[in-house]
Each structure stands twice: as structure tokens, then as C-alpha cells.
Amino acid sequence: METTDEENALLLRLHPTPQVVASEYASDGSVDINKQPALKHRTGNWRACYPVLGVGFSEGMVFSAIATNLVTYLTTVLHESKVDAAKNISAWSGVCFLTPLLGAFVADSYLGRYWTIVVVLPVYIVAMLVLIASASLPVLFQSDVHPAVVYLGLYLAAIASGGVKPCISAFGADQFDSNDPAELVKKGSFFNWYFFLTTTSSLLSGTVIVWLQDNVGWAVSYVIPTVLMLICFPAFLAGSRVYRFREMGVSPLVSLLQVVVAAVRKWNAKLPDDSSLLYEQASSPCTTEASHKNKHTNQFRQRIHGADESMEALHSDTGRGAKDAALDAAYLGVVRDFLRSHVSDAVDDD
DSSP states (O other), rough: OOHHHHHHHHHHHHHHOHHHHTTTBTTTTOOOTSBBBBBTTTSSSSHHHHHHHHHHHHHHHHHHHHHOOOOOHHHTSSSSOHHHHHHHHHHHHHHHHHHHHHHHHHHIIIIOOHHHHHHHHHHHHHHHHHHHHHHOHHHTTSSTTHHHHHHHHHHHHHHHHHHHHHHHHHHHHHTTTTHHHHHHHHHHHHHHHHHHHHHHHHHHIIIIIIIHHHHHEEEEEEEEHHOOOOHHHHHHHGGGGGGBOOOOOOOHHHHHHHHHHHHTTTTTTOOOOSSSSSSOOOOOSSSHHHTHHHHHHHHHOOOOOOHHHHHHHHHHHHHHHHHHHHHHHHHHHHHHHHHHHHHHHHHHHH
């Protein structure tokens, strides 16, 4: 007696095949908040990206609210000269561009992207509260500590931005399975929305927030993006159970040093023809390292090998090699005479 479709579905549900079991989990080695393999229908995808996009939008607005009109703040509120203001802004901007390197290193080596964001967002909020206090408390205006309070808030914001900027977009990309073609398309859509929202936040800060700074007050202009971040941060924490996490591997610095040491020790080693003889760390096809690993290619080696064969064939033909050498020497002589004549003419003209 043939089984019906309903019976087949019931049997498949009671005794799922390995292929069905594997398809229920992310195939790129992602795990959930409990360090268990991430289920596709419960974690990741767009459901996990909305809080991430909110954090990215609020961070972009906060940073732009500080940086866009900072020269005006330093010259009108702190009464710095334009030269001093430009110097201080350059130093602060340099820190803002360097701290993401440190933040990315800490995230990849120790904390992970999620926990790095969770740690630095409160620092961001504290930095904004310090700036709000420095712009709104009259007791600070007549005090010598006013510039110190302002720069404390600025550099706290620079440190916090170094933790958020390198992690937030990468953490959003982690919510999509790299080995699933359907989720890869959604990952591209995520990046489109991410850059659209960050650009929009910069636009709003450069127009609305700057107008508030010039016409209403600095404290009000800092309160608005701070409130937005205060809303997005708890929302980001609330989505922790639906996030996908990547397990951390070896520290990037350790890997870089390993490559340098191996290159020095094996600089005179002969490259084997069989790529399977090359050293490669063993990893499962479902691990994070395997999903981001570049496949071996012989493209450049074939070109070098072909060039070596051509040179070998050229020198094996004595007559042809001598003829080509004579032509090369004649060509180089013409080029040399041409350069000498033009150099001498330029000297004479001077």
C-alpha cells in the first residue's frame, strides 16, 4: 500500500533526514546567544537587523552632531582661536580614525562584535551627557575646568565610536548565512539600507541639528541624538536572543606574526606542484574560518611558469636569442640617445 503525502510528511517530521536537520541550522558556523548552533527560523535574517540598523543610525547622528559643527563650538563657546580650534579638531579627528583599528582588534580577538558594541554604547551615552552638561550648566562657563569637561566628552565619544563603527555593519552581516544563496541576497539588501540610513543620519545632523546649534542651543542639539541612542540601545539588547554570533578564532595579530615567521623560516623552500602538500589549518566546512577562506589558485603561478618556459625556449635557440638580444640593445641605445638629447636641450634652455 502506497503511503500518502501526509504520512510521508509525518514520517519526515518524526525521523528527519540529515539533510533536513542540517538545513535547519546556519551552515556558516554561527551560534546563538547560548553558544548553540543557530536555528535559521529563530535567529538571524531581517528580524535581527532592525535593532542593528537603529544603532547604526543613532551612532551616525550622534557622531555627526558632534563633528559637523565642532569648529563653531570651539571658537564661540570655548573662545578658542581658529588656529587652536583647527589644531584640536585635527587631533580629535585623528583619534576618531585610529580607534576603529583598536576596536576591531578587541572585537576580533577578545570580546566579539556584539559585546564590543554593548560595552562601548554606554560610553557613548556618557560622552553625550558630558557634552550636554558642558553646554547647559552655567556654573561651568566661568570655570577653568570647562574646556577639560568638553574635551573629556569629545574623546570619550572618539573612543566609543572606535568600538561601534567597525563592528555594527559586520555584526549585521553576521545575521545572514554566507552559504545560503537566498540569505546572501538579503545581506546585500542589508548593506544598502545600512549605508542609506547612515548617510541620512549625517544629512539630518548637517541640516537640522546644525540649525538647532546655531539658532536654539547646543544642549538641545545634543539632547536629540542622545535620546535616540537611549532608545536604540535597549532595543539592541532586547534582540539578543535572535542574533547570530560568530565564534572567535585566532587573534589577527597572532596570525600576522605567524605568517611573517613562516615566511622568514621558509624563504628558500621550493613550492610543491601539488597544492595539497601546502600547510593549511584543518577546519570543518561549517566553521566560520571555512566560510571565509579563499580557495587555492594557480593563476599567478601558471603565468610565472609560462614566462620561465618562454625564457628557457628563447635561450635554447641560440640564433634567435642572439638576434633578440641585438634588437634589444639597439632599442635601448636609441632610447638612451633620445633621453640624452632632450636632457641637454632642457639644460641649455635653462
